[in-house]
Amino acid sequence: MNFDFSDDQKLLQQTANEYLSEHAPLSVCRAVLESEAAYSETLWKGIAELGWLGTAIPEEYGGAGFGRLELAVLANEIGRSLAPIPFASSAYLACEAILQFGSDAQKRHYLPKLATGEWIGTFAHVEKLGAPGPAAIATKFEGGKLSGTKVPVLDGDVAHFAVVTAKGGAGVVTVLVDLGGDGVERTSVRSVDPSRSMASVRFENAPAQPLGSGDGWAIAQNVLDRAAVLMAFEQLGGAQRAFEITREFCLGRYAFGRPIASFQAIKHRLADLYVEVELARSNAYYGAWALSNESPELNVAACGARASASDAFELAATEMIQLHGGVGYTWEYDCHLFYRRAKLLGLVLGNAHQWREQLIERLPA
């Protein structure tokens, strides 16, 4: 049994942890939250120089040629630091989509620039309120041109290109669009977590090219499955950090003459939270195994990893505020950074209900 990361992968995680502790304290997240900036360009350049954005990209396309397990440990650390950068959009969504479904020419065009961080990519899928299904896609792709509106698009206001789902021919297609080109109009939209940026993107006869062939809905689902596993690690990192900060706070906060962490009402809640995070971690590990081995079990593993991690992060962030008491509800304390991020990450790839429904749908008969 070897159901754990390797020593080299753990060393990479440790290195990432040290880098982000120094260059991405929570004040970096807060600075983006409190400003008009869409993301921290300094941090983005920093992690690009370290080669993180090309982690899973083969060397022939300018990447580091590692695998998804390496990307997962980095995602965990990005999550821990609440890094205000478009890492998920570029590295989990756009990059995975092109690696899986891109032609060689598309890979040569996009991957080297994704690897250096010069370009940011994203995935534009959602159009309406609710949980998207194939029928909800109204954006059209005809004669090489794309028209319609996608909202919300994570990092859509800063991304250089997007993978977009659209109606085309008989069904759904996925296409690549240059967001800086003709026929694209994009507007930043406010979200519950201004440390991550969201946009509304309108296409009007924007030039686009198909990504992959066959059922575009299946392509989109696969891209979401892959991103869900990596996002689960980002969510886990956030949950773990929220838990650690809360534990420290409860040990140092005295009431009724003793640390509040000595009250069973608090101890049991922290124990329960620890258990939820560990169960989510185990489900995420299974997802990572399935993703890195291109296993057919990925379609179920991704659902379990995603639903478990979304619930764990939201629980951790909710408990964080509650166990901090009044100060946890102030702008000055960092609890709200976690509370906001947990909800945003829990929604961007679809909510936990949806993933649970898919899990049952996909179970082998």
Place this chain on the structure above:
Amino acid sequence: MDFNDTPEEAAFRAEVRAWLDANAQRLRADEAAPGMEERGTPGGVKRAQEWQAKKADAGWACMTWPVQYGGRGASRIQQVIWNQEESHYKTPPSIFAIGQGMLGPTIMAHGTDEQKQRYLRPMLRGEEIWCQLFSEPAAGSDLAGLRTTAVRDGDHWVINGQKIWTTGAHYCKWGMVVTRTDPSAPKHKGITYFIVDMKAPGIEIRPIKQISGMSAFNEVFFTDVRVPDSNRIGAVNDGWRGALTTLMNERAAIGGGAGGPDFEDLVRVAKQSDWDGRPAFEDRAVRQRLARFYIRAKGLQYTAYRTQTALSRGATPGPESSIGKLVGAPLRQEMASFAMDLLGPAGALMEGAIVPDDAVWQLSYLGSPGLRIAGGTDEILRNIIAERVLGLPPEIRVDKDVPFKNIPTGSQNK
């Protein structure tokens, strides 16, 4: 990251499998392992003892024990591999776990050389079966509140009192009993630990009827039971140390409870149950519940894989293994309750002819509350995780430095 054995583990597994193939019958895919019902019946005890002796002769018994006591000094992962493989064969359910898993290691850690020589080998071979006499009517989670007394009389001790929840007391040769020997000392300081002959005069064993109707446990009454001082484990009034060794081994041994219906069985119920002309499985709310069960069950399974990986890399399991029981026991109860809900009013029936799988869910509903209490309640497990895994402050113990005889106990209701 993979689920594979190391080459050494694979070789060991092949060796185990070859021996089991030659000496036991492999279970068919649709065949359940022999049930726990036969445990403790005269025939069941005999079959379990014969199988244990066979294993011991071939060197598979208590593999992690040192060679000098009949083990082979095997690693924990090798024991895990043995257990995994043996579970695929039709072998009698073990009745030796309390002795071999908990009391044997306690004797090794705290016993005299004579005690080790006398007791460990027959325990390993299954010739002598052991029980644990710990809980009392007023000392469960608060075990150190025990009131069974032992009073010195020359080179003997005289024991009086009552123990409860004793598994297998009626077929055991030996028991290990914790007693109060100094009521004027604080509660943890006046306890002494003994080995007692379960056939000794003055011991009366009465089965407890559980809410499931079954009787896996007993009450054991002690009336002037004489125990030689040579049966004492550890120093007089220092028995709590030995008891802690036993308890730590117990937590490692008790999981969520093996066997019983699982997630796939629950899905089958959901597909069979008709809800207004359609299978309950098609109902969205049902599917949400199913998915939640699946994710918890799998989360536990993969957590066990992580623990196994740590063992494979040479680590010792720590208190974090409490997660298995804390999550597994309530999960089993909730799944049983939900399966009965799926069946509608008929879910209330225990008629094997009407409800699926010989009323296995109804039995699980009645049996699972016990799993949440035995071997550390949910609440005690949360304390253990909070204090020993997360490093939070220990409970404030108002009875800690008080002479034991001055501590109020049990129900104080008028």
